[in-house]
Amino acid sequence: MKLDKEICHPSHPHHKLKVEYTEVPFRCNGCKEAGIGLKYKCDMCDFDLHKACALAPATIKHAFYKKCEFRFYTTPPGLGMRICDACGKDVPGFVYHCSRCGFDLHPCCANLPQQLDDGDHNFYLCLKLSSPCHRCGRKGSGWSYRSECKNYNLHVSCVKELLAESWQAIYLNLDKNKVREIQTRIPSLRGTMQNHHRGRVGKVRKCCQIASGALRIIISAILGDPTAIIAAVIGAFISK
Template identity: 40%
Template sequence: KSRTFLSNRSPSTSTLMDISTTPHSITGQEIVHFSHPQHSITGQEIVHFSHPQHHLVQVTFPYIFTCIGCKEYGAGKRFKCNSCDLDLHDFCALAPPSIQRHPFHSHHQLVFFTKQGNGFLRSRCDICAKATRGYVFRCSQCNFEMHPSCAKLSQEMSFPIHQHVLNLLPMTTLVNSSESSFVCGECKRKRLGRVYACKVCDYHLHAVCAKGMINGLYDNGIKPPENQSMLGAAAKIASHVIMGFIGGLIEGIGEGVGEVLVENIGRGNSGNGRTI
């Protein structure tokens, strides 16, 4: 028998709160776990401020989805509205109002925001370098921000794709990282964003690829979709070569179109006979 968890935070404000982090692991290494001593789940249903008109049910399906919170992809476990066919990452649904002493930004508090600002420029995650288009943890003092999925990563981690522990390399600018010699062992590419490295062998892993093991894509055999649309790809080139702020705007439009296509294709591949 399922029970209901009520998330009563306002969708337009963020309440400051001390949240302690406890160990959680992929293969035994410590990462950040979102703990909720005052808002704990006691069953399989929640009422969430992002979709208060219906209960969200915790389910697990192998197909890809786009989270209504952070606007990023996921697969496997999620909270779902059966009536509206909407999905929310479990870590987005249960994100704390703030995080103290996160290993990526330990000197300032990170506050959970549900909406992006009204500025023309599109912000980017300081960990994976992808656009932030929904839920985000942000530092009000220095403008550091990251996706909820990136907040689940840590400085030192063990991943199922490599036999050794990987460590996050020191921070570099996005411009310099695009010119680095690091080729990711997972996607076989060079790209923007933070990079994990192995101290034993010459293996590197992009943070954006690492979080595929956080959001369920890896566990369900799904490669993170790339170049969701021609418009999005063209915008990325424009953002690097011509004008970043124009590229960011166009890229957001292109990604939105691409997400619908990717999600529909993923569901089609999983079969048409599924029930909830």
């Protein structure tokens, strides 16, 4: 799909926004979520929009909510704080909202692919988990990606938490003790797999390889187009 080099957007009416690629994380001025890669930017005002936010259709449908019609809003409707039904995070900015059912989706969450492929394995977006999430250990509601073999599950919300913590460690110049603290609070992938598959070294190794690939492509899906550096660092955090 060819992107327009410049667009006009109602959220920033005074200047045109130009498309650019960045390898430095940014905060989208539309949805207020993290982003990297392709974005639309006003250099004069330091104003950034995710591609998904800048080019958001007025209405969308979603496979998980077949009876819903989601309408795009630049400010959340209603008086109270709204919560994204995909990741469980607050919705302070751009949102897709179904007035009939009350569901809300961040634009980037609404654009998450139903299937991801890292070249060796397929991962499928599911509405809720019947097996524990690798990071938090919980089942139940919350959008997640599950491997085709069903041995690896990861909540979208957990990936966002990893991104936020890793972003802080890398780009906000936290001291080494803080970085180590972040690392120790991320469960060990290898340790978890060993607990699940005691005495089965080959299966542990295979699960670790699957999980590492899963994390990278899920990060790619959430942020749109992350750099290999960020994906590798966050993958290293969770894989130790």
